[in-house]
Amino acid sequence: MSGHNIKFNKEKLDKIATDVLKPLGFNGAFKVWMSFLTVALLACLYAYSIQYREGLIVTGMRDMVSWGMYIANFVFFVATALVGMLISGVIGLLGYKWIKPITRIAEIIAVAFAAVAGLVIVSDMGRPERLLHVFMYGRVQSPILWDVTVVTTYLVISTLLYLLPLIPDLAIARGRGHEMPKWQAKIYELLSFNWTHHPKQYQLLFKSTRLLFILVIPTAFAIHTVTSWLLAVNSRSGWDSTIFGPYFLTGAFVTGMAAVVIAVFFFRNSYKLREYLDDSLFDKMGKLLEFVCVVYFYFNLNEFVVPAYKMKEFDAVHIHELFVGKHAIMFWFSQICGLIIPMIILLWKPFRKPVPLFIISLFVIVGAWLKRYIIVIPTMEHPFLPIQNLPNEWIVYSPTVIETMVTIGSIIMGVMIISVLAKLFPVIPIWEMAEEEDQNEDKTTKII
Amino acid sequence: MSSEQSNKSNAPKKSKGLNSRRDFMRKIGLIGAAATTGAVSSGFTSSSSANNEYVKVLTSDNKLVEIPKSQVQEVKLNTAALQSRGRIGIPGKRWVMVIDLAKCRNARECIKGCQEHHHLHPYQYHINTLVMQDNPQSAPYNMPKPCMHCDNPPCVSVCPVDATFKRQDGVVLIDNERCIGCRFCMAACPYSVRVFNWEEPFQAQLYKEEPMEYDVETNIPQKKGTITKCLFSADCLRDGELPTCVRACPNEVFYFGDQNEDAVTNGTTRQTVVLSELLEKNAGYRLMEELGTKPRVYYLPPKDRVFETPEKPDNHHS
Numbered sequence: 162m163s164g165h166n167i168k169f170n171k172e173k174l175d176k177i178a179t180d181v182l183k184p185l186g187f188n189g190a191f192k193v194w195m196s197f198l199t200v201a202l203l204a205c206l207y208a209y210s211i212q213y214r215e216g217l218i219v220t221g222m223r224d225m226v227s228w229g230m231y232i233a234n235f236v237f238f239v240a241t242a243l244v245g246m247l248i249s250g251v252i253g254l255l256g257y258k259w260i261k262p263i264t265r266i267a268e269i270i271a272v273a274f275a276a277v278a279g280l281v282i283v284s285d286m287g288r289p290e291r292l293l294h295v296f297m298y299g300r301v302q303s304p305i306l307w308d309v310t311v312v313t314t315y316l317v318i319s320t321l322l323y324l325l326p327l328i329p330d331l332a333i334a335r336g337r338g339h340e341m342p343k344w345q346a347k348i349y350e351l352l353s354f355n356w357t358h359h360p361k362q363y364q365l366l367f368k369s370t371r372l373l374f375i376l377v378i379p380t381a382f383a384i385h386t387v388t389s390w391l392l393a394v395n396s397r398s399g400w401d402s403t404i405f406g407p408y409f410l411t412g413a414f415v416t417g418m419a420a421v422v423i424a425v426f427f428f429r430n431s432y433k434l435r436e437y438l439d440d441s442l443f444d445k446m447g448k449l450l451e452f453v454c455v456v457y458f459y460f461n462l463n464e465f466v467v468p469a470y471k472m473k474e475f476d477a478v479h480i481h482e483l484f485v486g487k488h489a490i491m492f493w494f495s496q497i498c499g500l501i502i503p504m505i506i507l508l509w510k511p512f513r514k515p516v517p518l519f520i521i522s523l524f525v526i527v528g529a530w531l532k533r534y535i536i537v538i539p540t541m542e543h544p545f546l547p548i549q550n551l552p553n554e555w556i557v558y559s560p561t562v563i564e565t566m567v568t569i570g571s572i573i574m575g576v577m578i579i580s581v582l583a584k585l586f587p588v589i590p591i592w593e594m595a596e597e598e599d600q601n602e603d604k605t606t607k608i609i
Numbered sequence: 610m611s612s613e614q615s616n617k618s619n620a621p622k623k624s625k626g627l628n629s630r631r632d633f634m635r636k637i638g639l640i641g642a643a644a645t646t647g648a649v650s651s652g653f654t655s656s657s658s659a660n661n662e663y664v665k666v667l668t669s670d671n672k673l674v675e676i677p678k679s680q681v682q683e684v685k686l687n688t689a690a691l692q693s694r695g696r697i698g699i700p701g702k703r704w705v706m707v708i709d710l711a712k713c714r715n716a717r718e719c720i721k722g723c724q725e726h727h728h729l730h731p732y733q734y735h736i737n738t739l740v741m742q743d744n745p746q747s748a749p750y751n752m753p754k755p756c757m758h759c760d761n762p763p764c765v766s767v768c769p770v771d772a773t774f775k776r777q778d779g780v781v782l783i784d785n786e787r788c789i790g791c792r793f794c795m796a797a798c799p800y801s802v803r804v805f806n807w808e809e810p811f812q813a814q815l816y817k818e819e820p821m822e823y824d825v826e827t828n829i830p831q832k833k834g835t836i837t838k839c840l841f842s843a844d845c846l847r848d849g850e851l852p853t854c855v856r857a858c859p860n861e862v863f864y865f866g867d868q869n870e871d872a873v874t875n876g877t878t879r880q881t882v883v884l885s886e887l888l889e890k891n892a893g894y895r896l897m898e899e900l901g902t903k904p905r906v907y908y909l910p911p912k913d914r915v916f917e918t919p920e921k922p923d924n925h926h927s
Contacts, residue, residue: 215808216806216807216808216809216834217790217805217807217834218808222807223807224795224801225801227792227795227796228796285792286789286790286791286834287788287789287791287792287805287806287833287834287835288788288789288835289789289790291770291787291788294770294772294787295789297770298770298772298787299769299770300768300771302767303767303768303769303770303793305769305791305793391793394763394766394767394797395767395796396763396797396799397799541796544799544801545801545897546739546754546800547922548801549737549922550734550737551732552732555732
């Protein structure tokens with residue numbers, strides 16, 4: 162979308178602006194929803210305060226399983242955040258226009274999950290008050306430094322990719338005298354940067370977002386590859402894998418797509434945006450989900466079948482635990498219900514209708530969370546040397562109530578960020594939707 | 610640091626904080642060194658005593674001189690000085706440990722001594738004795754497992770804040786004033802030797818009653834939310850003494866020494882032998898050589914055992 166002159170259809174713009182701006186504003190229902198979330202979050206913060214005071218003893222982690230649910234949840238959050246790059250970066254740069262209505266929703270998810278991922282990792286630290294040590298004494302050979310660098314970079318780029326295309330929309334809302342409280346009007350005024358819809362401004366906007374789309378791709382690859390390396394650089398069986406980078410990356414696309422489908426389904430109904438978030442869009446999203454599922458399935462095949470064929474001593478223990486051992490239910494649920502069944506049934510069009518796709522996505526996202534859990538924990542449960550002379554509860558990991566609450570708290574925070582952004586600013590890019598399509602747009606058939 | 614340690618018994622050091630004469634002399638030497646090199650002297654807290662007697666002191670260049678007692682200042686190293694000294698290590702040394710598996714009867718004296726020395730909870734092990742069985746046909750044996758003090762330590766590579774580090778004398782230490790508690794080093798260590806302070810340390814009450822300077826070479830006081838690990842008793846090494854576990858063993862299991870001198874001393878018999886010969890003759894090996902960690906701890910295989918076969922180990926994978 163670079164370089165071309167922008168043309169608006171006045172009538173179309175009018176209608177879209179009215180429809181998209183209508184559900185905005187902190188109405189009664191929103192306030193109830195937010196108070197509910199706030200109360201729940203406060204309970205979770207209280208749980209964290211106990212952990213802060215007593216130490217990590219209040220979690221289920223011990224010397225053998227020294228990373229638990231927090232790290233699994235961190236991987237999940239980073240994974241979900243990656244969808245911003247998939248939608249706007251990869252699919253957008255390839256020239257597909259159908260993503261227009263969901264680009265902003267994807268960016269909201271990217272921003273919210275990337276921001277909370279940083280907090281999740283802090284909740285895992287034994288000495289969170291020493292966070293600054295990472296910047297004061299940071300050593301570049303540690304993958305944690307790489308992770309901090311790239312997650313921050315990704316958060317910055319994603320925030321820019323959210324805010325920049327928002328500028329014309331905020332100007333449109335102001336220009337139309339859309340009713341809003343004073344403070345909100347002030348934010349709109351600040352963030353619309355005196356936008357006058359001048360073609361030169363649009364040129365600048367196209368150029369800068371295009372540059373960011375290009376930059377976000379390697380950054381997103383980096384964040385999830387580095388996140389996988391937090392595990393893969395260790396020699397333990399189950400993590401000692403050369404394909405962990407792409408395996409995590411493709412898994413992230415699956416998780417992120419499911420999250421976007423869920424969010425889009427929600428806005429379609431509660432914001433009454435069926436006209437823009439229509440069945441054909443869900444069909445396309447379903448096809449994209451199918452595609453990323455197939456790729457992820459391929460990596461799963463490699464990750465599990467190859468060691469399962471060789472059955473080297475420690476790999477055998479790991480595979481046994483996953484396939485028929487104590488993690489079998491979780492493993493097979495995430496593989497079958499969270500990946501294989503969705504991958505098969507999405508081939509048929511009826512399953513790519515909004516409601517079925519929404520339900521499939523719920524399974525996919527739950528499966529994805531469990532998958533992160535069984536990537537992190539089983540490996541820690543069987544180190545190379547035998548575990549002896551330790552109290553029994555120190556050997557088997559089971560998350561405690563406090564740990565679970567802190568984890569739920571992180572999810573609540575993500576949902577809160579999404580809720581606020583979605584009520585504060587338009588969730589569909591008005592100006593992009595109102596833009597007149599070029600008549601001589603290439604009419605060749607596209608796969609998705 | 611140390612108290613009267615003239616009797617080289619198997620008992621680990623117990624009392625702390627009393628300044629023996631030797632200790633005192635050592636510190637005077639340190640002041641001399643600091644003065645001649647113009648190095649930090651701010652790291653010392655001092656208190657002077659007025660008296661007209663003369664005392665003999667040894668300078669850092671080995672001269673015995675007599676000075677008025679009033680000029681002598683008692684010094685205690687503070688945390689920063691202990692840290693900077695502890696990070697460098699002891700010049701010219703390459704510490705190495707040899708564990709004779711044929712001798713270990715699982716007396717667990719090494720564990721007791723170590724836990725006392727480093728103020729550990731009963732469930733925290735800097736050194737742990739495991740029952741190992743290499744294959745279904747071979748007999749089980751006891752294997753003391755300290756930190757391997759690898760020359761290519763995965764824990765040090767992954768530490769984001771340089772809290773755990775490798776010294777020039779081969780020892781891997783942890784600075785719990787620096788540690789952020791991310792536990793990446795625990796995940797990275799293939800020998801599972803690292804220990805975390807999940808709760809308040811065992812001696813938390815003592816620390817409250819008698820605040821003490823943090824010594825990176827003993828990792829005392831322990832701190833909640835930070836890592837602790839086997840330190841090869843770096844404080845003992847500085848005092849020219851064998852590590853606590855080595856001295857505590859009643860069964861001649863441990864040898865400890867300097868690889869540069871090619872000599873190791875048995876902690877029980879106090880007999881010093883040639884390291885290379887000991888390893889050659891007894892087919893010494895290191896744990897998980899294939900991982901490339903290059904441990905500084907060698908094992909002698911459990912051949913011609915002196916102990917009764919322990920019970921078969923629990924299957925840790927169950």
